[in-house]
Amino acid sequence: MAALQLLVNGVALGAAYALVALGFVLVLNATSAVNFAQGDLVMAGGLLAVAVAPLIPLPGIALLPVVLVLMAALGLVLALAAYLPLRRRPPVSVFISTIAVGIILQNGAAILFGPEPRAAPPLFGDDTLHIAGLAVPEQSLAIVAVAGLLIGAQQWVFARTQLGRRLRATAQDPEMARACGVPVTAMILVTFAIGAACAGAAGLLLANRYFVTPTSGGDLILKAYIAVTVGGWGSVPGAVVGALLIALFEVGVSSVLSYPVALGALYLTLLAILVLRPQGLFGEAVRRRG
Amino acid sequence: MGERSPSRIPLIAGAFALVVYALAFASPYGLRVLTVAGVYALATLGFKIVFGLGGALSWAQGAFFGVGAYVTGILGSRYGLGFETTFPLSMLVPLLLALPVGLAVLRLESHYFALATLGIAQVLHLLAVNLPELTGGSNGLAGVPAAVLFGWPVPRGLPMAGLVWGLVAVGGLIGWRLAQGRIGRSLTMLRDDPLAAATLGLDVGRLRLTAFCISALFGGAAGALAVHTQRVVSPEVLEFPVMVSILTIAIVGGRGRMAGAVLGAVLLLHLPEWFRFLERGYLVVYGVALLATVVLAPDGLTGLLDRIARRLSGGRPPILAAATEPPPLPNPPDGMTVEGVRKSFGGVLAVDGVSLALRPGTITGLIGPNGSGKSTVINLLSGLERSDAGRVRLGGQEVTGARADRLARAGLARSFQAAALPAGAGVLEAVAAARLAIDPDAATAQAHARWALDRLGVGALAGQGCDGLPAALRRRVELARSLVRRPAVLLLDEPAAGLTDGEKAELATLLRALAGEGMAILLVEHDMEFLLPLAGTVLCLDRGRVIYDGPASGVRLDPAVAAAYLGRAVSA
Numbered sequence: 001m002a003a004l005q006l007l008v009n010g011v012a013l014g015a016a017y018a019l020v021a022l023g024f025v026l027v028l029n030a031t032s033a034v035n036f037a038q039g040d041l042v043m044a045g046g047l048l049a050v051a052v053a054p055l056i057p058l059p060g061i062a063l064l065p066v067v068l069v070l071m072a073a074l075g076l077v078l079a080l081a082a083y084l085p086l087r088r089r090p091p092v093s094v095f096i097s098t099i100a101v102g103i104i105l106q107n108g109a110a111i112l113f114g115p116e117p118r119a120a121p122p123l124f125g126d127d128t129l130h131i132a133g134l135a136v137p138e139q140s141l142a143i144v145a146v147a148g149l150l151i152g153a154q155q156w157v158f159a160r161t162q163l164g165r166r167l168r169a170t171a172q173d174p175e176m177a178r179a180c181g182v183p184v185t186a187m188i189l190v191t192f193a194i195g196a197a198c199a200g201a202a203g204l205l206l207a208n209r210y211f212v213t214p215t216s217g218g219d220l221i222l223k224a225y226i227a228v229t230v231g232g233w234g235s236v237p238g239a240v241v242g243a244l245l246i247a248l249f250e251v252g253v254s255s256v257l258s259y260p261v262a263l264g265a266l267y268l269t270l271l272a273i274l275v276l277r278p279q280g281l282f283g284e285a286v287r288r289r290g
Numbered sequence: 291m292g293e294r295s296p297s298r299i300p301l302i303a304g305a306f307a308l309v310v311y312a313l314a315f316a317s318p319y320g321l322r323v324l325t326v327a328g329v330y331a332l333a334t335l336g337f338k339i340v341f342g343l344g345g346a347l348s349w350a351q352g353a354f355f356g357v358g359a360y361v362t363g364i365l366g367s368r369y370g371l372g373f374e375t376t377f378p379l380s381m382l383v384p385l386l387l388a389l390p391v392g393l394a395v396l397r398l399e400s401h402y403f404a405l406a407t408l409g410i411a412q413v414l415h416l417l418a419v420n421l422p423e424l425t426g427g428s429n430g431l432a433g434v435p436a437a438v439l440f441g442w443p444v445p446r447g448l449p450m451a452g453l454v455w456g457l458v459a460v461g462g463l464i465g466w467r468l469a470q471g472r473i474g475r476s477l478t479m480l481r482d483d484p485l486a487a488a489t490l491g492l493d494v495g496r497l498r499l500t501a502f503c504i505s506a507l508f509g510g511a512a513g514a515l516a517v518h519t520q521r522v523v524s525p526e527v528l529e530f531p532v533m534v535s536i537l538t539i540a541i542v543g544g545r546g547r548m549a550g551a552v553l554g555a556v557l558l559l560h561l562p563e564w565f566r567f568l569e570r571g572y573l574v575v576y577g578v579a580l581l582a583t584v585v586l587a588p589d590g591l592t593g594l595l596d597r598i599a600r601r602l603s604g605g606r607p608p609i610l611a612a613a614t615e616p617p618p619l620p621n622p623p624d625g626m627t628v629e630g631v632r633k634s635f636g637g638v639l640a641v642d643g644v645s646l647a648l649r650p651g652t653i654t655g656l657i658g659p660n661g662s663g664k665s666t667v668i669n670l671l672s673g674l675e676r677s678d679a680g681r682v683r684l685g686g687q688e689v690t691g692a693r694a695d696r697l698a699r700a701g702l703a704r705s706f707q708a709a710a711l712p713a714g715a716g717v718l719e720a721v722a723a724a725r726l727a728i729d730p731d732a733a734t735a736q737a738h739a740r741w742a743l744d745r746l747g748v749g750a751l752a753g754q755g756c757d758g759l760p761a762a763l764r765r766r767v768e769l770a771r772s773l774v775r776r777p778a779v780l781l782l783d784e785p786a787a788g789l790t791d792g793e794k795a796e797l798a799t800l801l802r803a804l805a806g807e808g809m810a811i812l813l814v815e816h817d818m819e820f821l822l823p824l825a826g827t828v829l830c831l832d833r834g835r836v837i838y839d840g841p842a843s844g845v846r847l848d849p850a851v852a853a854a855y856l857g858r859a860v861s862a
Contacts (some may be wrong), residue, residue, distance in 0.1 A: 260420050264413050
């Protein structure tokens with residue numbers, strides 16, 4: 001029973017992590033740039049929900065469209081300020097410019113909101129459901145449902161629509177896509193917007209049960225990064241699976257030992273993976289030089 | 291990069307201004323800010339060696355800083371040990387941490403390396419918070435003694451600032467010497483093109499490990515001084531803002547230049563003082579400064595100053611070392627033999643059981659239609675790809691499965707199809723880089739590089755930059771890069787592509803002369819008019835297999851070759 005209980009919590013956390021990792025890997029594939037601000041975008045989404053909530057006296061789910069739209073706009077700003085001017089420079093430039101954006105977001109949030117942990121309203125309700133002897137928080141189910149819907153919608157757009165085909169073409173080979181008439185720059189902007197919207201949604205989902213502080217981004221980018229590394233650098237399904245694995249690991253170990261031990265063990269596992277299987281557990285999707 | 295050495299006047303003037311400010315104008319608070327700036331300058335000097343020169347984005351610099359801080363803090367406040375013990379240990383412990391970590395993760399791609407070092411930093415922070423018996427937990431440890439020099443406790447204010455800045459001067463000098471010397475130049479080479487660096491005989495892993503360890507020493511020393519300045523140590527020293535500050539200082543100051551660390555630290559540590567109204571939000575200013583620098587001035591402040599200085603000096607030609615002929619390899623080489631190498635990518639067999647022998651003094655041709663596996667063969671021979679099966683011997687040694695740098699040191703040289711010269715580097719510098727793994731110092735390497743350029747008839751290019759050279763000259767410079775190492779075996783990937791008939795004739799004469807001196811040469815070529823008169827033996831590949839291996843004169847008559855290659859080429 002206890003194990004099932006943990007599984008539900010782990011899957012809920014993993015669903016939110018999966019959104020973070022998904023946004024990260026989409027941008028990675030479209031631009032081969034590492035967006036180090038992804039964690040801070042999650043934090044920004046969470047605090048945005050906290051800030052908007054008093055204005056909309058409805059359940060948290062009503063905040064979702066607002067957060068998605070505003071975060072997509074922030075994603076566009078990120079692309080315009082930190083990616084487009086640097087697209088012809090070595091990848092490390094974009095790495096550093098997104099670190100800079102992360103620093104600005106994190107400390108801007110600290111000035112606006114202060115360092116205290118904040119909570120966003122629950123998506124539907126705060127109750128705990130009792131299903132077959134399992135006590136399942138409503139919020140956990142809502143997180144899984146909303147994250148699942150968003151990931152499904154994103155997959156549908158990428159697989160079935162003209163926009164999705166163009167986005168995939170851009171991710172696969174920008175030069176070729178440009179030659180075929182795909183507006184590559186616009187597609188990259190859209191990808192950044194989607195990536196930031198994913199992060200924002202994750203922020204809203206996480207900010208109720210796990211709270212949000214201006215510094216929570218650092219932890220989240222690490223987890224997205226680990227998820228993507230574990231799942232095979234550049235693989236979209238791998239990132240989602242990696243996120244779920246990390247969350248289950250985290251919930252499992254911290255229930256037996258403690259959260260710091262779980263985090264420490266997670267990092268040590270990551271180091272072991274990097275040393276033993278640098279191509280990730282499921283192989284690497286993006287081909288590298290050398 | 292090392293080559294540029296503008297006048298030292300701004301450096302001396304800057305140091306003088308700093309001293310005058312410290313002695314005559316600074317308030318006690320101002321001195322404290324200056325001291326902290328010195329601490330960060332020291333930490334950033336180390337970071338510049340691993341990141342600025344070596345191009346590896348290490349998040350561990352903040353961790354080394356924190357470990358150095360905790361070593362001094364714990365030993366000083368708990369065990370009452372003095373500066374003469376704690377300071378060396380504060381450098382030693384980060385070094386002992388860097389060694390195993392570096393060995394494990396240094397061959398990783400840059401973003402994985404960043405992630406791995408970030409993970410280490412996070413683990414250390416967790417340990418500091420969760421081991422209160424040792425570290426004082428999240429409150430940290432108070433009562434760290436002052437630094438004691440020869441029995442004299444250095445008080446806060448001017449003496450402490452003097453101690454810190456004295457060590458910055460020593461550290462800066464060491465960093466500058468390293469940057470100018472063989473290590474610095476090898477690291478730069480590695481940063482700009484790791485693949486080419488390996489084929490020039492540089493051991494990528496060992497170089498990065500060295501840089502990582504040096505950065506740990508600097509980080510630890512800075513952490514120790516920080517604790518002597520603050521007199522307390524808490525998990526703050528392991529937190530994100532420390533690393534953010536170091537990264538920002540390094541980028542804003544200018545990535546490759548040691549003076550940039552000092553300039554950046556003085557500027558950025560004083561910046562929050564001017565933005566006091568933001569209180570702790572000063573890091574927003576750092577973020578903006580970092581972003582603006584990366585976008586607008588990627589070479590940082592010292593890069594801008596360099597550009598101004600060069601404009602003022604009107605681009606004086608640098609003084610070049612006299613040309614010297616490099617000694618040939620000590621062991622008489624006996625060529626390269628390859629037996630049955632095989633390589634598949636995924637399910638595709640790219641090279642299927644190729645055998646060849648490159649004897650001293652011969653020129654061997656390798657031909658085949660596009661996609662027949664020629665480039666893979668040359669990559670296998672030079673160690674850039676690992677073969678799945680087969681044996682390779684070079685100069686009498688078994689070298690099966692050896693990495694590119696070891697093969698290069700054993701006497702192998704190769705060129706790339708697209709002449710790979712580092713962007714922004716000078717011609718002489720680029721050629722001298724090929725000797726870094728052999729020569730005792732950078733000056734000798736340059737003298738040897740001049741010899742090679744002269745030999746190829748492009749000695750006049752020595753003072754120029756690689757950017758903007760016409761294709762034919764780029765090829766010659768790249769050939770000089772191979773030649774300067776006096777290899778026993780030379781692999782050339784389409785050296786005649788894009789050359790005029792006159793240039794091809796010159797190249798043919800040169801290659802004959804090199805073979806006459808005992809070099810074994812493998813030529814991958816499409817141009818039969820160029821290749822066939824030159825080569826003794828020719829091999830033809832088709833879909834990874836050797837379909838012809840015999841005298842050059844027989845190639846045109848061979849039906850299999852005609853079917854696979856010449857037939858198509860002639861009819862086209």
